[in-house]
Amino acid sequence: MRSFLFVPADSEKKLSKAASCGADALILDLEDSVALSAKDTARTAAAAYLKTADRTGPKLVVRINALDTPFWEKDLEAVIPAKPDMIVVPKTLSGDCVKKVGEHIDKLGGGEEIGIGCVATETAASLFTLGTYGGSHPRLSFLTWGAEDLAAALGARDNKDEQGLYTGPYQLARTLTLLGAVAAGVQPVDGVWKDFRDEKGLEAEARAAARDGFTGKMAIHPAQVAIINEVFTPSDSDLAHARAVVEAFEKAGDVGVVALDGVMLDIPHLKQARALLARAER
Ligand code: COA
Ligand code: MG
Numbered sequence: 570m571r572s573f574l575f576v577p578a579d580s581e582k583k584l585s586k587a588a589s590c591g592a593d594a595l596i597l598d599l600e601d602s603v604a605l606s607a608k609d610t611a612r613t614a615a616a617a618y619l620k621t622a623d624r625t626g627p628k629l630v631v632r633i634n635a636l637d638t639p640f641w642e643k644d645l646e647a648v649i650p651a652k653p654d655m656i657v658v659p660k661t662l663s664g665d666c667v668k669k670v671g672e673h674i675d676k677l678g679g680g681e682e683i684g685i686g687c688v689a690t691e692t693a694a695s696l697f698t699l700g701t702y703g704g705s706h707p708r709l710s711f712l713t714w715g716a717e718d719l720a721a722a723l724g725a726r727d728n729k730d731e732q733g734l735y736t737g738p739y740q741l742a743r744t745l746t747l748l749g750a751v752a753a754g755v756q757p758v759d760g761v762w763k764d765f766r767d768e769k770g771l772e773a774e775a776r777a778a779a780r781d782g783f784t785g786k787m788a789i790h791p792a793q794v795a796i797i798n799e800v801f802t803p804s805d806s807d808l809a810h811a812r813a814v815v816e817a818f819e820k821a822g823d824v825g826v827v828a829l830d831g832v833m834l835d836i837p838h839l840k841q842a843r844a845l846l847a848r849a850e851r
Contacts, residue, residue: 570594570628571801573713573758574788577602578631579611584618587627590791591798594628599644600635600659601718608640612647619651630686632657636666642673649677655684655710660691660718663698664705664753671706684710686758689749690742691718699749711756713787714746717763733770747782759783765790775800784848803849814842 574592576583578599587595597615599608615631622629631653634640637660645656658670667685674683685708689695696719702709716739720728728739735743743760750757759778762771771793775786779800786797803811817827818839826835 570711570756570758571785572788572794572797573630573785574627574791574794575602575632575761577611578615578618579603579607581614584614586791588622590794592627592788592794593785593798594630594654596630596632596657596787597653598632599640600632608634612640612644616647616651619648619653628654630655630657632659632688633670635660636669641670645670645673645677649674649679649683652680653683655686657686657688659688659715660695661687661689662692662695664701664703664709667702667705667709671708674708681707684708686711686713688713688715688718688760690714690716690746692722693719695719696738696742696745699745700752702749702755703753705753709753709755711758711785712746712750712753713758714742714760716742716760751782756785757783759786761787761789762793763789765793768792768796772796772800803845807845808849811842811845814838815846 570593572592573594573596574587574590575596575598576587578584578597597618599611599615603611619629631644631648633644633656636658656670656674658666661667667687670685685706687702689699689702689712702712716728716735719739719742723738725738728735730736747757759775762774764770775797778786785801788794788797813829814834817829817834818824821827826833828834
């Protein structure tokens with residue numbers, strides 16, 4: 570899944586537009602985009618949406634409230650019977666949070682196909698546990714990161730510098746999320762680009778994420794979806810290069826290193842090429 574579009578679940582208007590935005594997944598949000606006074610409305614609307622939506626469209630994901638709120642269990646009780654494809658848990662502190670939510674979904678009779686994604690960097694303590702997600706629960710499907718709540722938790726005045734680039738704490742959070750997700754064998758998903766009128770900025774950030782190994786990105790506005798899909802779809806030239814790498818190794822027989830167009834390629838390059846081709850086939 571390349572693009573995950575957040576849709577505040579208390580907004581009838583946004584819910585009605587969401588399925589036609591081209592996103593691979595919609596995240597019906599019950600958490601930070603919903604006012605405290607609208608939590609019940611959002612929960613009911615998300616469950617109703619799941620029940621009536623055309624399930625051949627985008628994957629349907631629900632972001633529940635954090636585990637330190639009085640809402641998360643009610644959120645699960647309302648939406649699990651309506652069979653979401655996945656649950657997103659915000660402000661996770663470690664793999665134990667995945668276990669807790671995973672077991673609660675089990676208890677509610679949720680099918681084993683219901684996955685769990687985590688926003689795993691929203692408190693200071695969360696940054697010390699990004700290596701704990703592997704093996705936490707079989708439902709774990711992706712990790713993503715957030716810079717806004719982390720900045721609030723740190724009492725920061727801003728999370729970007731004069732050039733508009735994330736400062737140290739947020740770059741660390743992003744990197745640890747990538748490493749934690751790959752170490753856990755799940756999808757690393759880049760966080761949101763807030764400035765939704767700045768499409769160039771979004772594209773640059775998405776390309777940087779794809780270069781580092783992220784395979785998808787969160788969106789907050791319909792206009793962001795096509796850009797994200799484009800960036801995270803392997804291009805024809807990427808695929809052609811990957812095929813050339815695999816062929817070069819096949820032709821060379823049982824060797825560990827080959828040359829292609831004046832560049833040394835060894836086993837990690839072959840692995841990368843195979844992984845890209847496998848992702849394109851999915
Ligand atoms: N999902 C579905 N539809 C959306 C949408 C979204 N996330 N964001 C905007 N739209 C719709 C608007 O309702 C509007 O519809 P219209 O053409 O029928 O009037 C259209 O897309 C254009 O929106 P625009 O006017 O450019 O933006 P806005 O001022 O209405 O909304 C935000 C801006 C940021 C409030 C809105 O994009 C949003 O709510 N995003 C999600 C926020 C969120 O979930 N945050 C939590 C995760 S970080
Ligand atoms: Mg938040």
